[in-house]
């Protein structure tokens with residue numbers, strides 16, 4: 192059983208699934224604590240429950256509030272022998288419309304649901320089975336379904352089970368489950384027998400995992416031959432004049448042949464013209480919001496700030512009467528310009544040249560800092576207030592002519608607070624008579640960057656949003672695939688499609704195929720992470736609105752994947768889709784597939800079904816021997832030598 196502490200999923204804006212490891216204690220209590228004065232807390236009281244993993248449902252959260260949750264586990268049923276206390280930062284309640292428009296947030300007591308589901312426990316789980324306990328009010332029939340939490344597949348379902356006496360607690364077991372899988376549990380409760388009457392609850396918010404299958408990746412013996420077992424990923428051996436490297440494959444860790452002297456040869460396959468793959472934005476333009484700029488496809492909207500050519504960007508230290516900057520701002524952010532210059536030069540393939548303005552002194556804003564917190568100062572047109580206060584003050588000290596992007600450095604004392612702002616496109620008429628409308632950003636909303644995560648990666652991600660990189664898809668936030676998915680993970684690449692759309696790549700960097708004219712082809716691909724200037728993607732046009740993009744992922748200068756890591760990914764671009772933000776825990780794979788780009792999953796079930804951490808599907812990253820399928824095409828990862836060999840076949 193893998194432990195997942197503190198997966199606290201907020202849903203329907205006001206309800207939360209409080210999940211925790213029960214660790215087979217005899218009883219527990221939960222305190223949900225609001226940081227806001229005059230707001231409601233919730234205390235469960237002492238609850239008798241002995242289980243592996245427990246999820247408790249409450250409702251009434253106040254929006255835009257980061258709660259704190261304290262779990263206590265007791266070794267007895269009286270709550271005297273404390274076994275463990277665990278405090279989590281969270282849940283973070285979802286933004287609500289009321290608060291966004293500056294209204295006073297709704298305050299109401301936090302309670303458990305008045306009917307239907309109260310809590311669900313995994314009493315026990317093993318490699319292939321799990322036993323569940325459901326606590327609910329007023330239900331006479333119920334059903335339980337188990338889904339892959341990462342890939343969305345429905346794995347198991349109970350029948351419609353009777354509970355004719357309306358017992359408040361029922362138990363049920365599920366067998367024949369795949370091992371090493373991270374599940375989400377869906378519970379449906381009805382007021383009458385046989386699924387009749389009212390549907391009291393339909394909630395999919397309880398995660399658990401089954402044990403992994405055997406000892407994977409730990410081979411004590413080595414067979415020094417191609418396809419032979421090996422121990423540690425990335426290990427190289429020389430056998431009979433050939434170099435073998437240990438890779439993760441569909442058969443476990445196996446030696447694959449690698450020729451380090453191999454030079455890359457462009458594949459001799461029938462290409463479509465490179466324009467064939469430059470798909471057009473096909474969003475339904477009769478919907479007003481779809482006329483807003485959304486960088487999913489061609490033509491690149493001219494309203495985006497430029498991503499190529501010579502640009503003027505600024506980093507400007509500002510401070511406030513109640514939050515004074517200490518020392519010099521360039522010491523607070525050493526090497527920030529060098530790091531961003533190097534990153535943009537590399538990933539734009541030298542197509543973007545930045546001229547920086549970075550004044551040394553702090554520029555004092557006349558208003559106190561709290562007025563720049565939209566929650567503490569919920570005035571109408573807060574963005575305009577922030578913009579004018581700051582840019583007017585800066586205008587007196589710095590020449591802002593022609594500046595297109597501005598990052599404001601704030602004093603460290605404001606990190607992790609809501610003194611955090613951003614904007615773009617709105618014109619400001621400065622006191623000096625200049626007119627500017629830059630993309631700007633300031634502060635740190637995440638509470639993380641003050642603790643040593645990379646500021647240059649954080650700022651780069653936010654700048655990219657303004658210069659035409661929609662981001663957040665494919666993969667969503669948190670996946671270690673590139674700078675637009677994870678600012679805090681050490682994988683800071685740019686995906687092939689967004690690079691192409693914004694003028695950072697050309698036809699030498701991708702191979703365009705048209706599925707209409709496609710026969711079976713085998714070819715080699717360079718890695719996006721290693722040979723960025725090379726042929727780093729295969730793009731297959733599926734239709735006028737759909738493109739399949741295949742990339743190779745390896746450890747590289749901006750990709751801190753583990754040694755020996757060699758995987759391919761395949762993602763789908765759908766230019767009719769206007770979405771690029773989802774929360775996997777809440778919305779699952781169904782909604783992930785609705786984003787303008789999403790990663791396909793391999794056809795094979797893996798154990799474990801996650802890599803790196805439990806939120807990242809291993810099925811998004813194929814190993815040699817695995818396949819992706821999409822719209823009649825099969826993509827097969829044949830082998831991972833110096834370059835990746837893949838075969839594309841069309842099913843009849």
Ligand SMILES: [Zn+2]
Nearest residue numbers: 652656662663
């Ligand atoms: Zn973002």
